[in-house]
Amino acid sequence: MKNKTILLRFSCTILTLIIFALPATACRSEGSQTAETGIGNERAIQNKGSDTLVNVALAWAERYRQIEPDVSIAVTGGGSGTGIAALINGTVDIANASREMSESEFEEARANGIESVEHIVAIDALAIIVHPDNPVGQLTINQLSDIYTGKITNWSEVGGNDVSIILLSRETNSGTHVYFLEEVVRRGGSEEAIFASRTILMPSSVGITSEVRRNPNAIGYDGLGYVDPEHEKILAVAADSDSPFVLPSVETALAGTYPLARNLYMYTAGEPTGAIADYLSWIISPAGQEIVTELGFVPIISGG
């Protein structure tokens, strides 16, 4: 009798353990599946990364869905770093990035058995924006660097009012942040320069534009597609004190006269095949690049 109860108790414990463990193992097997799964005939492409690119990527996905109803594309933002990390970890098919993948990131991907392939999908001019009431209309890269490293702290030092400058930047997981660090902050002379610690880090592109709209002392940067000239003032930028000041636009970005124009990328794990390859070639086709223009970004030349 006693033996029997022990046996019973034991089996009960085992049973409850199994009940509790089941969902856990189910979760695991779900997670270990590759991101690129097909349900029936329908193929789901996972696309993640740059917030700069996210609106364009969404528009592409929606339009492509009309052309190829069998292919569904799931687009999420989060920042270039987030997208690239997901590609390295093997959870997305296409990573969007507003900067080039770094050598160490290529290495990390290789360590996971993934050879990342780069595709240029659009061009963006990075606009420097201030409040419309701000009298400052133009800055050189050097001045911008001094402002963002904290050497210049008052607008009067660059021809504005006598108020302190509020620095706005994207979070460090943003490709735009890294691009700005390398192309602006470190162009001021020092290769090791970093953002002043007072810099306010915004989790999104929209965060920067809305803070610039309401704060007359703020300065920020954002992709041209996010800027609305009615609510924010776009500054003309000069590469150095001898160069002309240029406003960002599709023309100046394509002509290369605007100093802060950059490529926007999509990265795939290996050379794309099947539906992903079709999608990418549609993106760089005139039909895909038309959407880039509609959203205020600059199409790549082959498409335009």
Add this chain to the structure above:
Amino acid sequence: MTSKENSPQRTISLPALVREKISQYSWQELVIENLIRLAGVSAILIIALIFFFLLREGSAAFLDVPLRQLFGGRWYPIEELYGFWPLIVGSFLVTVGAVVISVPLGLLTAVYLGEIAPSWQREILKPLIEVLAGIPSIVLGFLGWVVLAPLIQRLGAPTGLTAFTGSLILAYMALPTIISITEDALYAVPKEYRDGSLALGATQWQTIWRVVLPAARSGIVVAIMLGIGRAIGETMAVLMVTGNAAHVPELGLGAFFQPVRTMTATIAAEMGEVASGSLHYSVLFGIGIVLFLITFGINSLASRLVGGNGRRRRRGQL
């Protein structure tokens, strides 16, 4: 049992049915007993596992990053500058601000609800306060971003995204916790205390201040500690309204009106970008360890305060 002793014949026929019944019940009992035991043990087990996991993932931060840098003043992970100091200061400022605002407000509200308000007011206010507790933090963060931040900027701060903005939102979030637990504590004070005090000629205010509140002290301490716990661990709302500048502000009241970056916001903002296993990854877990230790400290302080005073009091007097 008795049937067994009295008539050995029936032990064969009847108990077959009984035993079947008993074994059926004991089966159910055993299953339920085990489920409850598992639930009880799993709470402890999960905490132990969380701490173990935090230590495993985060210990590299304390081993690989020089301690001087770890407590240095600069947080900029791109350049591998991992200074916790601005983040700790940020969390501290936001939490202290929230406590200073929410504790007096919460206590007074609870006293009003429990001691002064007529019952019809209580009927209306209590459910409303409970609704307050159910508002998702992201909604409050959005309100803070759209409404509160411009307001604070208009008051003269260089930007509306400050530690104070975060404190206001967090105070609002901690209020329901503080109010309802304090009210429960007040409710637990026996009516005889109040009657006795009033009978001795004390006014209502004197009764509340000198008799009811001290008697409910242990519960109030718990309320405040839980409120602080809510404030220091909150992430989304803080991420949206504090500006996230990893900057150590100058000492003084002005510090509350500058952007800060809290520990929780840092983890939330940066966890998505790190490759698992990298140094940045373990440093983020390191922040988690620091946060865990702080909340652990607060909780044990609370239970010590309550244990030393309240429990004895309750046993002796109630």
